Amino acid sequence: MILYLLDLLGVAVFAVSGALAAGRKSLDLLGVAAIAIVTAIGGGTLRDVLLDNPVFWIQNPIYLVVILSSAALTLIYTRFRQPPAKALLIADALGLSFFAISGAQGVEQADLSRIIVVLMGTITGVAGGVIRDVLLAEIPLILRRGNLYATAAIAGIIMYLILQQFGIVRTVAALLGMGTITALRLASIVWGLSLPVFSLQDRQ
Amino acid sequence: MILYLLDLLGVAVFAVSGALAAGRKSLDLLGVAAIAIVTAIGGGTLRDVLLDNPVFWIQNPIYLVVILSSAALTLIYTRFRQPPAKALLIADALGLSFFAISGAQGVEQADLSRIIVVLMGTITGVAGGVIRDVLLAEIPLILRRGNLYATAAIAGIIMYLILQQFGIVRTVAALLGMGTITALRLASIVWGLSLPVFSLQDRQ
C-alpha cells in the first residue's frame, strides 16, 4: 500500500517535471498533457514492452488521472507563482529512486541476470525523461555533462542487490537502495559532482 | 470491406504526407520510403505493441505495398506539379479521423477503461506523424502551437463513445465520430482555431 502510494507520487512528480519542460518550449495544452504523460510513464512502458509484460498503466488508468491532474495543477500554479525549484529537485530525486528500485524489483522476480536487473531498473527510472527530451528535439539531459542521475540510479540498484546477498530483508534493502539514490542525486547537485566527459573534439 | 478500403486509404494519405515531409528535408529515395512507412504505420504499430497485439502490417503486407506505391506516385507527381495543398489537408483529416476511430474500436473490444480507449485511438491517429517529426529532428507538429489535430481526434472519439452510451448503433456512432474529427480539423484550419499555449518564458 505504501509502495503503491509512492508509485503514484513518482508518477505525479515526473508529470510535473514534464509539464514544466513543455512550458519552457511553449507547447499548447495538449502538448503539455502529452509530454507530462510520456515523462511519467515512458520508463515503465519501455521496461514492460522489452520484458513483454502487460503495460502497467493500461490495466490501471488511475495513473493517467494522476498525471493529467498533476499537469493541470502545474499549469494553474505557475500562472500565479514561480515553480519551486528546490522542492522539485528533491521530489524528482525521490521519484527517480522509487522508479529505479521498483523497476529492478519487477525484473528481479523474473530470475534474470543481475546486469539486466540493473539496466531495467535504470531504464524505468530515466527513460521517460529521455523520451521527453527526444520529443522536444534536445539531446537527452542525462547523456550530457551534468550531475549524477542515471549513475545514482545504477549505484542504488547495485546497493539494493548487494544488501540482499548479505541477507538483508527485501523491503529494508529497497529502502536503503532508494536512500542511496536520493542521497547521491542530491549530493551531486549540492557539490556539483559529475562523471568525466569523453570528448573526441577536444583533441582534434 | 468499406472499413478495410478506408483503412488502406488512410495509410496511403499518411504515406503521401510523409513523402512530402521527406522532400522538404531533401532525403534520398530510401529516406523518403522510410519516412513514408513510419508516418503511415507508426501510430498503429505503437498501439499494437502497447497492447501486445500482433502488429497489423506484419500479418498483411499489402499495407507496405500501398505505402511504397503512394510514395512513388508522390515522387512522380511532384516532379511535374506542385502538391495540391488543399486536397491533401482534406485527405489528411479523413485519414486522421479513420485511424482514430478504428484505433479506438480495436481497444474497445478488449474491455479497457474509457480513458485508455481515447488515448489509444489518439495514439493510432497521431503517433505516426510524431515519429516522422522526431526522425526529421523537429519538435512534433502536434505538440506545437497550431490548429486542432490531436484535440479533434480526442473529441471525435469521445463523441463516438457517448453516442454508443445513448444506444446508437456502433457503425453509425463511428461514422459520426469520424465526421466530428474531420469537421473539427477542417474548421480549425479555416478559422484558425487553436488551443491556448502554456509558456513559462513569457513571464520570465
Add this chain to the structure above:
Amino acid sequence: MILYLLDLLGVAVFAVSGALAAGRKSLDLLGVAAIAIVTAIGGGTLRDVLLDNPVFWIQNPIYLVVILSSAALTLIYTRFRQPPAKALLIADALGLSFFAISGAQGVEQADLSRIIVVLMGTITGVAGGVIRDVLLAEIPLILRRGNLYATAAIAGIIMYLILQQFGIVRTVAALLGMGTITALRLASIVWGLSLPVFSLQDRQ
C-alpha cells in the same frame, strides 16, 4: 558457433561506432555507455518487439558485457591514438551485413511475406544507428544524402532470398548475401555511389 561469434563481433563493432559518435558530442561516461548499448542492440530489439519475440539480449547478458567492454576499450584507445577510420568502416560494413542477414533469417522461419523479411532484416541492420542519431538530436545518417547503407542491406537480403529460390544451400546463400552487402557498402564509399535525392525545395 561461427554465427554466434559473428553476432558478437557485429555487436562489438556497433558499440565502438556508438562510443565514437558519443565522443563527438562530448557526452559523459554513462552517456557513452548508453549510446554504445543503443547502437549495438537497437535494431535487434526493435525487430524482436515488433515480432513479439523475447528480446535477444535480455536472455543472454553476454551481449551487454561485450558492448560495455568494447566501449571501454574505445575510450582507452582514443586517449592515445586516433580511431582507425578505414578499419572501422570495414568492420561496420561487416556488422551491417551480418545483422541484416541474421535478422532476415530470424523472420524467415516465421513464414512471413518476403517484403516483411526484407524489411525486418533491414531494421535489424540499421535501426540501432537511427536510434543513436535520434538520441543525439540529428537527422539519422541513413536518411540523408550519403553512400549506400540501408540500400546495401536490402540488396543483400534480396540476393539471399533469390539464391535460396534457386536451390542454393541456406548457409551459402547467407554468406553470399553478406558478401553482397559488404561489397556494395564498401564500393559505394570508394566510388561515392549514392541514391538520388528527392528535394521539394530545389524547385520552389
